Amino acid sequence: MATQSAAPPSPTEDKPQNPASEIVQPSVEDQNDTRTGASGGFSSTSVFVNSEPMREEQVQNAVKFLSHPKVKGSPVMYRRSFLERKGLTKEEIDEAFRRVPDPPQNVSNAQPAGTSQDGQVKPLSNVQPQVPTQIMQPSAAAPAGVISTLTRSRFHWSHALLAVGFLALSGAGTAVLFKKKRDLPRKPTQNQVCNKKQLLLQKTAAAAAADVARASQEMLLSKREEEKYFKELMNLIGMQVQEMKSMSNAIQKLEAMGNLSVCRPGTYWSNLHDYCLRGYAVLATRLVDTSVEARNTHGRTPLTEQDHQVSAKSSRQPNANGNVDFDSYSARSSPPPATVEPSAAPNPKSYMEIMAMVQRGEKPPNIREINDLPPNPNQPLPNPHSAPRAKPWEIGQTQTSYSQVLQSHESTYGLNSNLQDNGFVNQLNGDSSVPWWQKKNVRITEIENEDDLKRGSSGVLTNERPVQRSWVPPQPPPVAMPEAAAAIRQPKKTLSEKQVADDRLVADPSDAIDELQRITKISESGGVVDANGGSSGFSKRFSESGVVDTNGMSSGLYTSEIQEEQEAY
Amino acid sequence: MPVFKTPFNGYAVKFSPFYEHRLAVATAQNFGILGNGRVHVLDLSPAGPISEFAAFDTADAVYDLSWSESHDSLLVAAVADGSVKLYDLSLPPPSNPVRSLHEHTREAHSADYNPVRRDSFITGSWDDTIKLWTIDRPTSVRTFKEHAYCVYSATWNPRHADVFASASGDCTVRIWDVREPGSTMILPAHEFEILSCDWNKYDDCVIATASVDKSIKVWDVRSFRVPLAVLNGHSYAVRKVKFSPHRGSFIASCSYDMTVCLWDYMVEDALIGRYDHHTEFAVGVDMSVLVEGLLASTGWDELVYVWQHGTDPRAP
Numbered sequence: 056m057a058t059q060s061a062a063p064p065s066p067t068e069d070k071p072q073n074p075a076s077e078i079v080q081p082s083v084e085d086q087n088d089t090r091t092g093a094s095g096g097f098s099s100t101s102v103f104v105n106s107e108p109m110r111e112e113q114v115q116n117a118v119k120f121l122s123h124p125k126v127k128g129s130p131v132m133y134r135r136s137f138l139e140r141k142g143l144t145k146e147e148i149d150e151a152f153r154r155v156p157d158p159p160q161n162v163s164n165a166q167p168a169g170t171s172q173d174g175q176v177k178p179l180s181n182v183q184p185q186v187p188t189q190i191m192q193p194s195a196a197a198p199a200g201v202i203s204t205l206t207r208s209r210f211h212w213s214h215a216l217l218a219v220g221f222l223a224l225s226g227a228g229t230a231v232l233f234k235k236k237r238d239l240p241r242k243p244t245q246n247q248v249c250n251k252k253q254l255l256l257q258k259t260a261a262a263a264a265a266d267v268a269r270a271s272q273e274m275l276l277s278k279r280e281e282e283k284y285f286k287e288l289m290n291l292i293g294m295q296v297q298e299m300k301s302m303s304n305a306i307q308k309l310e311a312m313g314n315l316s317v318c319r320p321g322t323y324w325s326n327l328h329d330y331c332l333r334g335y336a337v338l339a340t341r342l343v344d345t346s347v348e349a350r351n352t353h354g355r356t357p358l359t360e361q362d363h364q365v366s367a368k369s370s371r372q373p374n375a376n377g378n379v380d381f382d383s384y385s386a387r388s389s390p391p392p393a394t395v396e397p398s399a400a401p402n403p404k405s406y407m408e409i410m411a412m413v414q415r416g417e418k419p420p421n422i423r424e425i426n427d428l429p430p431n432p433n434q435p436l437p438n439p440h441s442a443p444r445a446k447p448w449e450i451g452q453t454q455t456s457y458s459q460v461l462q463s464h465e466s467t468y469g470l471n472s473n474l475q476d477n478g479f480v481n482q483l484n485g486d487s488s489v490p491w492w493q494k495k496n497v498r499i500t501e502i503e504n505e506d507d508l509k510r511g512s513s514g515v516l517t518n519e520r521p522v523q524r525s526w527v528p529p530q531p532p533p534v535a536m537p538e539a540a541a542a543i544r545q546p547k548k549t550l551s552e553k554q555v556a557d558d559r560l561v562a563d564p565s566d567a568i569d570e571l572q573r574i575t576k577i578s579e580s581g582g583v584v585d586a587n588g589g590s591s592g593f594s595k596r597f598s599e600s601g602v603v604d605t606n607g608m609s610s611g612l613y614t615s616e617i618q619e620e621q622e623a624y
Numbered sequence: 625m626p627v628f629k630t631p632f633n634g635y636a637v638k639f640s641p642f643y644e645h646r647l648a649v650a651t652a653q654n655f656g657i658l659g660n661g662r663v664h665v666l667d668l669s670p671a672g673p674i675s676e677f678a679a680f681d682t683a684d685a686v687y688d689l690s691w692s693e694s695h696d697s698l699l700v701a702a703v704a705d706g707s708v709k710l711y712d713l714s715l716p717p718p719s720n721p722v723r724s725l726h727e728h729t730r731e732a733h734s735a736d737y738n739p740v741r742r743d744s745f746i747t748g749s750w751d752d753t754i755k756l757w758t759i760d761r762p763t764s765v766r767t768f769k770e771h772a773y774c775v776y777s778a779t780w781n782p783r784h785a786d787v788f789a790s791a792s793g794d795c796t797v798r799i800w801d802v803r804e805p806g807s808t809m810i811l812p813a814h815e816f817e818i819l820s821c822d823w824n825k826y827d828d829c830v831i832a833t834a835s836v837d838k839s840i841k842v843w844d845v846r847s848f849r850v851p852l853a854v855l856n857g858h859s860y861a862v863r864k865v866k867f868s869p870h871r872g873s874f875i876a877s878c879s880y881d882m883t884v885c886l887w888d889y890m891v892e893d894a895l896i897g898r899y900d901h902h903t904e905f906a907v908g909v910d911m912s913v914l915v916e917g918l919l920a921s922t923g924w925d926e927l928v929y930v931w932q933h934g935t936d937p938r939a940p
Binding site: 101102103104105132133135136139140141142144145400405406409410413418419421422423424425426427428429430431432434436437439440441443444446447448491492 | 625641642644645653654655657658659660668670671672680681682683693694695696697698703709712714715718719720721722723724739742759760762772773781782783784787794795796799801806807808809810812815825826829845846848849860861869870872880881905912913914915916918924930932
């Protein structure tokens with residue numbers, strides 16, 4: 056009941072039903088909130104949105120992936136697609152992309168420090184005694200700075216290199232400074248204290264540098280591993296390109312061979328066996344270059360369809376997480392037909408012939424030039440002859456008054472309310488024979504007939520009130536309100552307003568009727584309704600809201616097919 | 625059970641949501657590689673044979689079609705030249721098509737009409753996009769571009785008017801809401817191309833995906849990391865998957881292994897029916913919304929079969 060007010064744009068699918076009293080205002084505010092809350096508000100309540108929190112581990116793996124130079128060279132779309140295939144959510148992918156550009160800035164920041172460090176270290180030997188103290192601090196600061204940048208983006212390998220560089224420099228710096236210290240003339244006490252402090256600083260710097268060295272070593276190791284995987288990946292890609300080429304050669308050979316015929320059981324398996332033996336076992340489903348290549352071949356880009364076959368055969372996709380399986384790759388050159396891995400479905404001979412023809416640039420002979428453009432592009436669209444019929448899964452949800460009224464209306468036409476098509480099957484039922492496609496459901500059909508008649512009468516009785524309100528006959532396409540259609544497609548703002556307005560119209564009078572009808576239905580169907588699909592309450596809301604189409608179609612609810620409710624469950 | 629022979633290779637079959645005896649078949653010459661196409665509208669007759677009510681020729685292959693949910697005589701066809709054509713059966717063939725919407729830059733591979741709002745439809749294309757259209761507009765309402773490869777299938781949620789799912793060759797299924805600028809969920813459902821997806825009509829959060837990896841996986845979008853069920857049994861890529869309009873857990877599928885299978889994903893031994901009537905790739909399958917248990921399938925063997933579940937499609 057209250058469901059009508061919570062119109063479709065309001066993402067309240069999985070909220071518990073609100074009592075009727077809450078109808079309009081809260082939902083308006085709700086929608087206000089969701090509007091302002093933008094996607095955040097929506098995603099918190101819709102069930103079709105990913106509500107997982109962001110997984111830091113996945114994001115870090117993604118950052119590693121994106122930071123690789125080879126990956127950086129590839130188009131952004133493919134990087135994104137790869138991460139999506141790995142199961143990362145949009146938020147995680149966006150976060151990873153956000154993080155990856157950062158290190159380059161850190162690198163550029165660190166480098167000037169590095170060069171300045173350089174510049175400072177070199178003239179150290181010529182510098183006055185006081186200067187070392189000042190230099191000392193920058194040098195201590197620099198490793199500290201490096202450490203901080205490193206902690207911010209720990210796994211960046213370029214940072215590793217820089218860290219090593221800094222390590223060396225600070226090591227050299229401290230060594231020089233130590234030397235300088237000894238060379239210094241006798242100092243006042245203050246200086247000695249300062250020196251002690253400086254010594255401490257140096258020690259901590261050295262310790263920090265040692266840590267950095269260790270971390271960078273680990274990073275280097277992991278990076279080497281990743282590079283190894285990427286190398287494998289690149290190798291695979293190369294091999295697969297070659298396979299593609301060899302495949303197209305083999306196709307032609309095969310076609311020349313003429314073994315394949317339209318598959319009959321006997322030849323089917325032998326052809327398949329030949330097919331596999333010829334080494335068509337393994338190819339990747341899709342690669343960046345080959346797919347682009349495939350889609351650019353002429354005609355239909357027949358290789359796209361070929362991709363299906365090809366991709367049907369691929370044993371695995373290369374992926375950068377290092378799951379490449381070289382052994383299985385090579386071993387699969389002569390697999391048995393029924394492998395776990397997808398294998399190519401054999402094509403009929405004529406298919407191969409046509410493919411070959413197209414690849415050669417010939418056009419198959421039987422193609423006609425057809426002009427299939429509309430003779431009158433402004434041909435007005437027809438008025439519907441019949442009202443839309445309710446879906447079986449909607450039957451369990453309450454159909455509103457419209458449906459009842461329409462149904463009674465139709466039953467007065469004297470048709471068997473089973474079928475509305477020009478009395479086509481009317482004749483059949485009149486012959487008391489059921490079309491062959493319904494033979495299985497004979498029992499059900501008969502029951503349904505009875506129920507329809509019953510319901511027709513009850514429908515008339517119960518719907519006095521809504522009839523006077525607005526029973527709308529089937530409407531022609533809603534050219535009348537094109538802006539409404541546009542509004543629907545706009546973000547929730549306009550949509551929710553309109554929906555709320557419409558909902559208000561529909562809300563009150565039909566609530567009581569709905570309940571009555573619902574109860575009627577439930578009792579007539581023997582209480583089966585609720586078993587139909589769980590969230591009948593929510594579904595009801597949405598089938599109704601599907602009705603409250605600003606186009607005035609109210610089309611979602613016309614039903615005369617209550618019999619579908621009776622299906623054997 | 626009746627059979628209809630089409631001159632071209634079958635690609636898709638759909639029952640009309642208005643008339644129990646009517647169905648439409650999308651066909652393509654030369655296996656859809658290069659050639660013309662034709663849309664057949666067939667009528668089942670009580671006596672048995674299938675007759676052709678109308679046929680429309682197209683310059684290029686027809687890959688998919690969808691009946692309008694608002695107009696009993698309108699049909700949307702996805703054509704391989706990227707156009708989307710609207711046919712009106714109440715007009716004679718020379719007056720058809722009534723619209724030709726050409727925006728996709730590559731083959732239009734799927735078409736699906738919104739069963740809730742009944743005023744719009746979506747088309748999926750090999751140009752990686754999905755477009756939203758209404759029948760009264762000459763141009764698309766929205767374009768959804770996120771997939772990294774061909775979109776093979778796009779289907780509306782049976783209960784939520786604005787939600788649809790798309791299956792793509794980039795191995796992901798995306799769930800979209802037309803009110804949102806981008807996709808709202810990404811399911812990395814398979815390791816290989818995903819050729820088809822369909823929603824459970826009785827549980828609007830459950831979706832089935834069919835892939836080149838020969839399996840069908842059933843997912844609950846609320847906990848999409850692990851599938852609810854993995855249905856193995858096909859020996860080649862699964863081309864199309866369809867949830868039953870009458871039983872919440874029944875799924876029909878057709879595959880390049882030339883069979884049509886029926887599954888119950890909630891049961892341990894999920895395969896409950898297998899039909900091997902086709903002698904070529906079985907490419908299209910549909911279950912009637914109006915007649916429980918009625919199945920139709922078509923394939924590259926140029927045959928269209930209509931039969932009741934439990935009967936032999938090839939029986940006379």
